Every structure is written in structure tokens, then in C-alpha cells.
Amino acid sequence: MTENQPTIATTIADFITAIAKALAAAQLQADEQARALAAHEGTEVIYRDVTLGFVPTMGALHAGHATLMRRAAEQNDVVVSSIFVNPLQFGPGEDYERYPRTLEADAALAGEAGVQVIFAPSVEEMYPDGDPLIRITSGELGTKFEGKTRPGHFDGVLTVVNKLFNIVRAGAGEHEVNAYFGQKDAQQFVLIQRMVHDFNHSVNLRPVAIVRDDDGLALSSRNEFLSPAEREAALVLSRTLALLRENSLNRGFEGIDLQSARERINATEGVRLDYLELVDPHTFGEPTEESERVLALAAIFVGSTRLIDNMDLR
Ligand code: AMP
16 A cells, blocks of 8 residues: 555645656656666667646545556556645535535545646645635636536636646646646536647546446545435436437437436436536537537536536437
8 A cells, every 4th residue: 555655745846846757757667667677688778758738626535546657657658646625616505614624534445546746736835825816717618507507617627627737737848748637527627628729738547438327427526425215315316418429329309308308307306407418529519410419518506516427428
């Protein structure tokens, strides 16, 4: 266990130094391996540059996060992760204060999943002047779906991810950086893709499919808030999405009956539908018969807990 304990950096400067150190050590090792291989085969030495995997999170880590981290570890020489409950992305009356904070358990899980360095800054470290004056705005797409119920949410997400990408890039120097994001937050992924494109971040985005519990519930740090009865009720979300998928696969676009799916969710005791919509996941615009993919997107309230999920319908 202890050998997998990651280094925890709490300041930006320490995080940058820890990334640079871990990459330098990994590069030395890769160079040595390249030389050993060449000596063994009697060929020329072929050097390769080591790469960095980055997994941003808000902590309260579960098997979904671990999947992102393991994927990053498979595909990179060094993996770092951030754990930061970003106040900018929570609206008034949302669950910022009660969001679970479990750094010790998180460090153990991340270490097991192959993370070498965790960045766990305080709010003051990230925003030393209080709420930042300059922010990223997420445009019209940032006001739809999640953004409609949570105004300003995506501006907060993009502002912190923009900052984290710059920090990680500073530590990574010329090394390639791959950043891992879950498809559970499909709208977030598309917005981050746009930001990377528009702001010329030199970071490759790697999407990872949704990780679910055996009964279909998408894993979420917020599932911890659910009572056993609420957790049972919450299953209507993934089940309804799965039904839409089945109907769509069997009967095509015509088979998708959104209205009855909405009614089914709302008919579940303790559950209130926020939205259930279809989008073309590339653009997040309305899907058409010709759309290569159609994504059903939904959010529900179960008691005071808000859950999101989505599923590909074709
Ligand atoms: P969060 O800590 O909720 O901000 O999530 C951090 C990252 O983990 C985001 O990229 C999420 O999309 C991803 N993630 C969270 N839950 C899941 C899940 N059940 N399956 C796949 N990715 C997830």
C-alpha cells in the first residue's frame, strides 16, 4: 500500500516541481530501458519522450475516477491528478459546503490506480485575490441543459480547467500532456474541447466512458448523499435511458418517445425530472435523422440530490 502513496502537493509551485521531477525520473528510466534494449538487440538506441497523464477531479473518488486514472496510467509514464472542490462552479444554494471531502481515502485510491502526484490546493491557493476577476465564459452552449439549471456552472468549470491546464503544462515542459475526462459529464467535455481549441492549449483530451454500478446507476460522488430508498428511486434515470436506447436500436429515431420517458421519471416517488433531451454529442445541437450519434441527456433531483446521466441511443 504505502509504496503506492502519491505525493500530495498543496501549492501550485510544489505541484509544478513535483510534475517536473516525476517526468525527469521517468525519462531517465525510459532512456535507460532504451539503451538496455538496444544493447540487447544490437541495434541503435531509439529514445522516446515520456508523457504525462492528468486527471482533474473534485475528490470523493470512486471507481469511475479510478477508471480514468488507470487509463491514464496505461497510456502515460507519469500520472497526476487534482482534487479541488472548485467554488466557482457551484451556484448559491448548491452543495458546495456539503460536497464530500475525503483526501486521505482519495490519496489511497489514486495511488492504487497509478497516480504519482496529487494536487490538493486550498481555495486561497487557487484564487488568492478572492473570486477571480477574469473568467472564461462558456457562451450559448453554457446556458443550455446543465447550464440552464446551473447558471455560471460551466464558466466556473472552464475557468478552473484553464488554470489547471496552464499549471500542468508549466510542470510538463515539452512533454506531451493527455487529460482524461469522463463522458458522464458529456456537456462539460464538449465545452472543454472547444476551450482547448479556442485557446490553443497543448493538451490532448481523452474521453472515458461512463462507469456504472452493477445495477446501472452511474457512479457519482453525490451518490453518497442518497438514502437506500433514494438510491433505489434514482435507478429510474439509467433504466429510462436504457429503455430509450433499446427502443431506438429496435425502431430507429421514430422509436424514441421522450415524452413518456419524462413521465415515467416524474411518476417515480421522490424523483423530479430536471430535463431529458436529445442532442448530437459533437455539437450539442438538435440531432437529426442523419446524426451519426444521438445522445440522451438527463438530470433529476432525488430528494435534495441532483444527479446526471446520459446514454448513446445509436
Ligand atoms: P468530478 O470529481 O465529479 O468532477 O469528476 C472528475 C472526472 O471524473 C470528470 O471528468 C468526470 O466526468 C469523471 N467521472 C465522474 N464520475 C464518472 C463515472 N461514473 N464514469 C466516468 N467518469 C466519471
